[in-house]
Amino acid sequence: MIRFFDDIRVGDRVELGTYLFTADDIKTFARQFDPQAFHVDEEEGLRSHFGGLVASGWHTASIWMRKLVDHRRREAEAIRSRGERMPQVGPSPGFRNLRWYKPVFAGDTVSYAVEVIEMRISQSRPDRGIVNMFGTGNNQHGVRVISFETATFVERRNPESQ
Amino acid sequence: MAKLYFEDFQPGQTAEYGPRLVTREEIIAFAAQYDPQPMHLDEAAGQKSLLGGLGASGWHCCGILMRMICDSFMLNAASMGAGGVEEVKWLRPLRPGDCLRMRYTVLDVRASSSRPEMGIVRMRYEMTNARGECVMTMVTPALLRRRDAASALA
Numbered sequence A: 001m002i003r004f005f006d007d008i009r010v011g012d013r014v015e016l017g018t019y020l021f022t023a024d025d026i027k028t029f030a031r032q033f034d035p036q037a038f039h040v041d042e043e044e045g046l047r048s049h050f051g052g053l054v055a056s057g058w059h060t061a062s063i064w065m066r067k068l069v070d071h072r073r074r075e076a077e078a079i080r081s082r083g084e085r086m087p088q089v090g091p092s093p094g095f096r097n098l099r100w101y102k103p104v105f106a107g108d109t110v111s112y113a114v115e116v117i118e119m120r121i122s123q124s125r126p127d128r129g130i131v132n133m134f135g136t137g138n139n140q141h142g143v144r145v146i147s148f149e150t151a152t153f154v155e156r157r158n159p160e161s162q
Numbered sequence B: 001m002a003k004l005y006f007e008d009f010q011p012g013q014t015a016e017y018g019p020r021l022v023t024r025e026e027i028i029a030f031a032a033q034y035d036p037q038p039m040h041l042d043e044a045a046g047q048k049s050l051l052g053g054l055g056a057s058g059w060h061c062c063g064i065l066m067r068m069i070c071d072s073f074m075l076n077a078a079s080m081g082a083g084g085v086e087e088v089k090w091l092r093p094l095r096p097g098d099c100l101r102m103r104y105t106v107l108d109v110r111a112s113s114s115r116p117e118m119g120i121v122r123m124r125y126e127m128t129n130a131r132g133e134c135v136m137t138m139v140t141p142a143l144l145r146r147r148d149a150a151s152a153l154a
Helices: A023-031 A042-047 A057-081 B024-034 B043-048 B056-072 B147-153
Strands: A013-020 A096-098 A109-123 A126-139 A144-155 B014-021 B084-090 B099-111 B116-129 B133-145
Touching: A023 A057, A023 B043, A023 B056, A023 B099, A057 A109, A057 A126, A057 A144, A057 B024, A057 B056, A109 A144, B014 B056, B024 B056, B056 B099, B056 B116, B056 B133, B133 B147
Parallel strands: none
Antiparallel strands: A013 A109, A096 A144, A096 B084, A109 A126, A126 A144, B014 B099, B084 B133, B099 B116, B116 B133
């Protein structure tokens, strides 16, 4: 979604692709940022109420961001190849209503997506719009594991127009 | 230290943890792996962005805060994870060299209606830099095992 604010519409949706959470990957992230026993040790995971090694919810969320940035990079490449002006996108003021519905176990593959749910012009920066997005991830069984509402600043093509 | 259970948290209770120095190298390393936007990777690109200089990914801020939560009390608590986060605000850029402090306040506590062995502790976290500016706030319900449930199982 590298587009000027003016070219984005509520309902725009992008499938961001999938990510396989391996045990090594889960433990590497968790050792650094969330070293609770059920995120860093298979045996402890089995003994916990989760019943197995599970990814930190922050890991599941961070991979959503990576998939979004990868998608934006592909779009940016296309914009560059057409010789068009590149809109400034980001940063984000935060997120809300993040839900971790089900654990992400070692070996799970999560499919990520993003959808535009609301748009408004920034009060503090009239040259920018704020795009509210709904981020999601479903596991290989089609069961939702994560969702949240986030926002990002996006450059306007014509800040004079309302 | 005695393990912390649901019953050990009371509304209004606060505590602080820190400091935690954040380096340029770790900001760039996180961004390269999880959020490779130029403003998180490169000083000049950061200058051109709304961040006004190199700033950490917001998801990196979340990771750093989670680690501070773990080190301050969660690794010593009967944690059952979390079902989500009500709200995170990224209020100011997290810069290389920032020295962070974390403060938590217990907002409210309640027993789980569906799982008698579990209680829910709603927490508000604030992460501030050395200038006392708030970098990030988070409100989240932590799921903790109840002490009476633990003793019933023993």
